[in-house]
Amino acid sequence: MAMPHSREPKSAVVLLDTREHTPEHERATQLRIAEYLARLLGIERVEPTPLPDAEACCYYVPSETLVDPARQTMLGIQDENDLFGGAVSHPHLATKAISHPVPTDASFPPGWTDAFARQACDALLRGYTVFCKDDARRAAELLLREGPVRIKPVLACAGRGQQVITDAQALEPLLVGMDEQTLALWGLVLEEDLDEVETFSVGQVRVAGLTLSYHGIQHLTRDHAGTEVYGGSDLVLVRGDYQKLLQLPLADHLRLAITQAMAYEQAAERYFPGFIASRRNYDIARGRDSHGHLRSGVLEQSWRLGGASPAEVLALTAFAEDPALQRLCASTHEVFGRARLPADATLFFQGHDSELGQLSKYARIRDHDHRE
Template sequence: MDPRLNTVMAEAVAAREGPRRVVTWDVSPQGFCSEHEHVTRANFAQRLAALQGWEFAGAYNAGQPTQGALYFVPSDTLTDPQHARAMGIASVDDLFGGVVPHAFVATKAISHPLIGPDATRPTGWSTRLATEIGDAALPGFSCFSTDDARGAGRALFDIGRVRLKPVTATGGRGQQVVDDVHALERSLDAMDDREIATHGLVLETNLEQPETCSVGQLIVAQRVVSYCGTQRITRDNAGAEVYGGSDLQLVRGDFDALLALVDPPPPLRRAIEQARRYHRAVIDCYPGFFASRVNYDVAQGLDGRGDWRSGVLEQSWRVGGATGAEIAALEAFHQDPTCQRVHASCFEVYGAATVPANAIVVYQGNDPETGPLCKYTLLDPTPHADTP
């Protein structure tokens, strides 16, 4: 172990009960480290520090002494538990995000079973997870070889068209929908076998014109907030369809409180129950997992047979698209102890943006990679304290 980590761990244990310094942490220079993502995380970290009465200390620098315990806002889910513990991250009280025992657990690959008992798999893979998730996910398979992917595609064509989802891509980028075996073969031939072997490829029943629900929960300063709502799609500066924001109902309390206070319509209630089942299954099947911020995307729509389906697509245990709304709700609950429920909407607008006067702006600028982008949140000014 790096001697510097021993120092960090000792300082964290000694100062754990006192005030902390909140820092952002770029876990990997390849992941979520564009200009707008850096600025966004810094905004969130400053606000999380203010909520807890702590100091915001900027970006974490492993080469500098820490001077006390830290609270981390990492760029991604942490996939090395030993390193996390050495950094002083031992529970949900130590970060805004999550820790998993294996890197693949942080990806959409865990949402589906393997094609068979002899299928290729990464070390640590739990075959029990798919059983516990059950119909909380859409029909699909996770594959770690092109041969397995061919078999998975053929099995899924009985239902209808098949969606191919690279595991490392986010925001819907890189996905393809194939109509038949020939289209599947062409798509697989164009893919990197090593990428599939290392990270996996998801093949999933395609839904026509689906609506994507967001279900999530966060734990900050011993305060639990749960939420549900729907996502919006927009087009980025290149014209591709990407995440455009979320409209959420957020409540003080756990998922039971969410169901009681929001009283969602049957499809949204179904999404909440599926997200809960998925979350419990991960906890049961992957010891060592914990997260203070969880978000589950649940797709609902018609499959190729015309049957309505609902299922968790993937999880997020890091700062995400809905975090602007999440922190706005935390601030509202902090400011008004009687407030039990709020409505918040977060927006990601590419190109020219007209920002409402009452918006909480998280980022507005011309990102060198993304182009013109504005990210902001609108919070319902009237807390829903007494009404469902």
């Protein structure tokens, strides 16, 4: 898909932080990403706070997928040339809530459609999204017939806050602390639990007339509390769209992951009015269900800055600087505790974060390929 042409030159790259609180490591990483995007766009100014209106003609870097169409209009965000990230019309569309249908006769918020899940069904694992506690109990009962169920708060990231239950009673303590209004707005995911899981990333970035597509794999690490969390990604990026990516020699499971991500994205473009995104990333899980069968499906989308974004902006810079470049490998790394960086590392954050402790975040590029 070709990018629409920009209407006029941008005056600044602006961080648009829509959260009440942003950890220091994320803020520092976002600023570094914004600096790379400014150079790609030929813009000299990077602003750490949003400017007030569309008259400023800025390029925005939102911390989250935008869910306020009125504010987008006020800021002059009309299409993917105006931001690094994405925008949707309703809050639940920005989360993993869309990755499953609601149970029959369940409640749902404005903007919900099961048509998305019907079109994308071959790209999804078994599961339900619910917007009230009674529907959560009903969904759990249905899914537990086939095996353990993973409970996934939709606003959590890096795998935090998820629990696996093996019977209906185990759900009750998890529901007690959930606010009904928050649940009704954002939803909760209940999904078949898989063993021996590998998580793949498939994505695309479109900036400054460049389109890059990639596949990759995520790695886990342990934080200072000993919890397994996101530790980085290894990406293979090509110049061009997903079809270009599919022309690479790929193992069958990677080819399936890419086609599932494409099906998921196509359903979103068809059924979510107002959806725009210049940064698209999909997590695809492959593992064994309770019967030992291999299963593969999209866990969630990220139409915003993500863990792979440092590698994405380094790759965009490399492709912009070398028109003959067709393929490269890039990686991101998040290391808890004191770390010695590789010689080719580009640092995005290193220091003591008040919430996570000592942390290093960096990216690397290697294996350039100029072959057509």
